[in-house]
Amino acid sequence: MANREKSNVGAERRHVETEIPRNWIVTRLDDLISWARRGSLWPMPFGTACCAIEMMATAASKYDMARYGMERLAYTPRQADVLIVAGRVPYKIAPVMRRIWDQMPQPKWCISMGACASTGGVFDNYTMVQGIDTVVPVDVYVPGCPPRPEGLLYALLMIQEKIKGESIADLRSREEDPERAGKPHLPAEEVELIAGPFGNSTFQNRVSGLESSSPILRPGDRKE
Amino acid sequence: MKRVAVGTVERADIKELRTRFGDAIRGVELDAARDPVVYIDASRSVEILSYLRGSQGYDMLKDVTGLDLGGGRPIQVVYQLWSTEQARPLRIKAEVPADRPKLGSVFGVWRASNWLEREVYDMFGVSFEGHPDLRRILMPENYEEGYPLRKDFPLRGRFTRAEQTRRALAMGLEDVYSLQELAVVEGGAGDGGRAVEAEADLSGVTAGAVKPGSAEQQEMAGLATRHMILNIGPQHPATHGVLRLVVELDGETIVKCTPHIGYLHSGFEKLGEYREWNQNIPLTDRMDYLAPMMYNIGYALAVEKLLGLEVTPRCKVIRLICCELNRILSHLIWIGTTALDIGAFTPFLYTFQERERIYNLHEAYAGARMTTSVSRIGGMMADVPPGWLDAVRDFVETFPQTLLETERLLTENSIWIGRTQGVGVIGPEDAINVGACGPNLRASGVPYDVRRERPYLDYETYDFDIPVGRYGDTYDRYLVRMEEMRQSLRILEQALERVPDGPINVDDPRVILPPKSQVMNSIDGMIAHFKLVMEGLKVPAGEVWYSIESSKGELGFYLVADGGPKPVRCRYRTPSFINMSTLPYLVEGELIADIIAVNASIDIVLGEIDR
Numbered sequence: 001m002a003n004r005e006k007s008n009v010g011a012e013r014r015h016v017e018t019e020i021p022r023n024w025i026v027t028r029l030d031d032l033i034s035w036a037r038r039g040s041l042w043p044m045p046f047g048t049a050c051c052a053i054e055m056m057a058t059a060a061s062k063y064d065m066a067r068y069g070m071e072r073l074a075y076t077p078r079q080a081d082v083l084i085v086a087g088r089v090p091y092k093i094a095p096v097m098r099r100i101w102d103q104m105p106q107p108k109w110c111i112s113m114g115a116c117a118s119t120g121g122v123f124d125n126y127t128m129v130q131g132i133d134t135v136v137p138v139d140v141y142v143p144g145c146p147p148r149p150e151g152l153l154y155a156l157l158m159i160q161e162k163i164k165g166e167s168i169a170d171l172r173s174r175e176e177d178p179e180r181a182g183k184p185h186l187p188a189e190e191v192e193l194i195a196g197p198f199g200n201s202t203f204q205n206r207v208s209g210l211e212s213s214s215p216i217l218r219p220g221d222r223k224e
Numbered sequence: 225m226k227r228v229a230v231g232t233v234e235r236a237d238i239k240e241l242r243t244r245f246g247d248a249i250r251g252v253e254l255d256a257a258r259d260p261v262v263y264i265d266a267s268r269s270v271e272i273l274s275y276l277r278g279s280q281g282y283d284m285l286k287d288v289t290g291l292d293l294g295g296g297r298p299i300q301v302v303y304q305l306w307s308t309e310q311a312r313p314l315r316i317k318a319e320v321p322a323d324r325p326k327l328g329s330v331f332g333v334w335r336a337s338n339w340l341e342r343e344v345y346d347m348f349g350v351s352f353e354g355h356p357d358l359r360r361i362l363m364p365e366n367y368e369e370g371y372p373l374r375k376d377f378p379l380r381g382r383f384t385r386a387e388q389t390r391r392a393l394a395m396g397l398e399d400v401y402s403l404q405e406l407a408v409v410e411g412g413a414g415d416g417g418r419a420v421e422a423e424a425d426l427s428g429v430t431a432g433a434v435k436p437g438s439a440e441q442q443e444m445a446g447l448a449t450r451h452m453i454l455n456i457g458p459q460h461p462a463t464h465g466v467l468r469l470v471v472e473l474d475g476e477t478i479v480k481c482t483p484h485i486g487y488l489h490s491g492f493e494k495l496g497e498y499r500e501w502n503q504n505i506p507l508t509d510r511m512d513y514l515a516p517m518m519y520n521i522g523y524a525l526a527v528e529k530l531l532g533l534e535v536t537p538r539c540k541v542i543r544l545i546c547c548e549l550n551r552i553l554s555h556l557i558w559i560g561t562t563a564l565d566i567g568a569f570t571p572f573l574y575t576f577q578e579r580e581r582i583y584n585l586h587e588a589y590a591g592a593r594m595t596t597s598v599s600r601i602g603g604m605m606a607d608v609p610p611g612w613l614d615a616v617r618d619f620v621e622t623f624p625q626t627l628l629e630t631e632r633l634l635t636e637n638s639i640w641i642g643r644t645q646g647v648g649v650i651g652p653e654d655a656i657n658v659g660a661c662g663p664n665l666r667a668s669g670v671p672y673d674v675r676r677e678r679p680y681l682d683y684e685t686y687d688f689d690i691p692v693g694r695y696g697d698t699y700d701r702y703l704v705r706m707e708e709m710r711q712s713l714r715i716l717e718q719a720l721e722r723v724p725d726g727p728i729n730v731d732d733p734r735v736i737l738p739p740k741s742q743v744m745n746s747i748d749g750m751i752a753h754f755k756l757v758m759e760g761l762k763v764p765a766g767e768v769w770y771s772i773e774s775s776k777g778e779l780g781f782y783l784v785a786d787g788g789p790k791p792v793r794c795r796y797r798t799p800s801f802i803n804m805s806t807l808p809y810l811v812e813g814e815l816i817a818d819i820i821a822v823n824a825s826i827d828i829v830l831g832e833i834d835r
């Protein structure tokens with residue numbers, strides 16, 4: 001397998017070399033487009049909390065994500081391809097995040113950076129969205145609290161890897177229903193399922209300063 | 225909490241308070257730090273508090289917060305005062321019934337109370353009569369689940385997650401972003417009269433507020449102008465996080481600026497009541513992630529005060545080194561991002577380079593770059609690794625070079641001077657009254673620094689200066705921070721000289737886990753380990769206000785314990801919150817471009833503003 005690939009590459013190179021003087025090459029349209037797309041991703045940094053600082057570090061001198069084609073951080077969603085949600089997302093900012101996602105043109109991808117963005121992290125409380133995937137679709141989750149800059153770089157490379165496999169003929173993943181704009185990404189039951197308390201956090205229903213009450217067992221227990 | 229009978233606290237100001245107000249003084253007690261707490265009659269609170277400000281010199285209002293003990297007991301509203309002249313604190317408590325909590329507002333006495341009272345309203349439902357702009361501040365304005373910090377409010381809120389998500393996304397951004405709504409949503413620096421005025425204006429006009437008086441004149445001359453309302457944020461690269469500023473402009477001049485916060489409210493204070501004392505430490509560094517160790521250590525110091533515990537000499541010096549390193553870390557990011565906002569990119573790269581070096585030190589010690597969680601109650605997570613102190617020494621020796629280079633880029637740079645000198649000026653009295661703290665306060669010429677006023681970690685034994693500014697403008701705030709880094713280096717040099725040998729943790733099995741060798745080999749050790757793990761660290765009933773000088777200003781912890789393993793109230797008085805509320809006073813009358821410079825210059829971090 002490896003051999004065959006190698007020889008293919010050789011053949012391609014020869015081909016390119018012989019054709020370049022005549023100024024044209026032959027390739028698959030998908031390859032060409034995905035090559036162009038992945039080499040010039042413009043991330044839209046949506047940094048809220050601690051993770052945003054690591055995102056800044058990723059862009060700054062030592063880690064320098066411009067090396068991978070993310071030369072330009074797009075501060076406007078209209079000109080961005082990758083939404084990087086770095087940090088906690090409380091309910092108050094959720095509609096803003098959804099709006100930014102809706103404003104980004106297709107094709108677009110989303111990275112959820114850090115435990116908080118991915119699951120709510122340690123903030124299993126009244127104000128925090130329990131995973132941004134309840135609000136927008138996510139392509140890559142980066143674990144960590146905060147993830148190291150290397151982690152974010154790896155996520156960006158994974159997005160590039162994903163783009164490699166996409167075809168422009170396949171429109172399914174790129175279709176958007178205008179009706180869904182500004183709505184939760186998942187149906188209510190699924191939000192309940194993934195956002196319900198679990199593990200240690202089920203036993204944290206301390207009601208008053210001086211006494212504790214029984215734990216919440218199922219998400220449905222809390223219905224009004 | 226035991227109440228000490230009235231009269232046992234021998235302080236002249238309290239005695240005088242008593243003779244003057246008689247029955248309105250309900251009781252006096254001492255807290256764990258032996259500071260007096262005075263209970264007053266809620267119906268006369270404004271009168272008493274204005275007397276304290278006017279005649280007793282309590283010119284600084286550090287905090288207003290609430291305390292709910294649950295079980296339908298009255299809600300206590302807690303005022304933390306400080307007199308800069310006498311250098312002494314005073315805590316005032318007024319009790320209001322939980323079902324209809326109402327209290328007079330002290331906005332007329334201290335401007336600093338504006339946001340603090342709004343927060344108490346938001347979190348406890350206490351309404352302050354006479355407050356010019358009593359709206360929710362951290363939660364969305366149409367929040368319907370109740371008052372989160374009340375004891376009967378469940379940790380996860382009253383609605384299901386799906387319902388909460390649906391409601392959040394249905395919030396209708398256009399509603400809040402329309403011109404009318406933005407103009408009606410008044411507040412910030414404006415006093416009550418102004419808010420009403422603007423609202424009245426609007427009723428006649430459909431597309432924007434018209435300045436009364438001048439508008440008429442101009443209309444006669446055929447030059448009608450309208451004020452424009454500009455919305456910055458909540459997602460904007462120059463707001464340093466998710467901050468929203470609504471600015472009313474007359475041409476390019478800022479008429480009014482209203483910050484909207486709460487977009488990063490994470491419920492730290494509520495979570496704090498559900499975590500054990502030590503488990504709160506990882507939460508503290510997620511509040512100010514620019515100086516995480518300072519927060520870890522400040523919290524541990526506050527709990528130790530409650531416990532009446534003194535840490536070991538080695539621990540004190542190591543903690544101090546961590547604190548000063550973090551002051552540099554935080555000021556570095558401040559310079560980098562502020563310069564970036566004003567248009568200079570190079571300092572950003574320089575300072576991030578140096579930050580990486582401090583991050584490496586963090587990583588060597590705590591294993592994490594940013595979320596260090598380095599302290600424990602009674603000590604540190606571990607002793608510093610071998611060679612760490614040498615690495616710090618190396619940093620202290622080489623860092624001045626970068627500092628010099630950065631200074632050369634900025635201090636005499638004419639663009640920098642043009643953008644910062646004379647911009648966002650505030651005088652010393654005003655700065656105290658609106659609640660500015662930390663470098664912002666010192667830039668206005670008030671030499672207030674907790675390290676001097678109420679020393680902790682033996683700061684009084686170190687030789688360092690407190691830089692103060694003269695003009696109180698953006699440039700002074702820059703110079704003060706630059707000089708503070710120099711002073712931090714001085715402190716670090718002295719501290720590195722004197723790191724004593726010895727244990728890092730206190731030798732107290734009630735607080736610190738015994739070493740594994742003891743746990744495995746002796747029954748005492750095993751019992752101590754078991755009890756601490758299973759029952760948690762027990763803190764005796766009582767309360768304390770403890771503050772340290774963080775890189776951004778005075779960071780206060782108001783902790784209330786009931787003798788159990790978890791806090792009853794975990795209040796973080798974060799400096800950025802108060803500093804942020806001073807922004808309107810700084811920018812009104814300036815140009816729109818200056819708002820970015822001034823906002824950057826007060827050094828905010830949204831994590832601790834919104835908590």
Ligand code: SF4
Pocket residue numbers: 049050051052086087088113114115116117121144145146147510595
């Ligand atoms: S995952 Fe951790 S570092 Fe990131 S925002 Fe959440 S608490 Fe902060």
